[in-house]
Amino acid sequence: MNSPRPTGRQRGSVLMLMPAGVLIVLLLGAISFDLSLVFLRQRQASGVAVDLANDLASAALDEATLRGSGAFVLDPRRAEDLAASFVGGSDVASQLTSLEVEVIGADRVRVTIILWVDYVFAKAIPGAAEGTSVTAQATAVASPG
Secondary structure, eight states: OOOOOOOTTTTTHHHHHHHHHHHHHHHHHHHHHHHHHHHHHHHHHHHHHHHHHHHHHHHTBOHHHHHHTOOOOBOHHHHHHHHHHHHHTSTTGGGEEEEEEEEETTTEEEEEEEEEEEOSSGGGSTTOOSEEEEEEEEEEEOOOO
């Protein structure tokens, strides 16, 4: 059996679809790369926030109160100073937009970090955003081990 031959108008129509298919694959790859970069920065911000909150729960204790009454009381000024030096030496310092350290009660600290993430490929699209910000928050309690 012979298959019907395409007419002259249909010859090479697949060649017109190939560049469109390649363009779609490249666009989807670029989108997935940018979104994976955002996810990476979110995980980094979360890790820094958790580490910082845990460190501040022990390093920002008011030593005079701890020695005098044995109570675990955090010093807000010391917590902010330690947080600034900790984040300044981390790998997210260049993307840091905001750092908030809040001492809640006497023995609880909450750290909120906001990072700016620059897109790599979306910048090439006119009208697209240059980047986005990601937020991470962590809380730790100062208590005897």
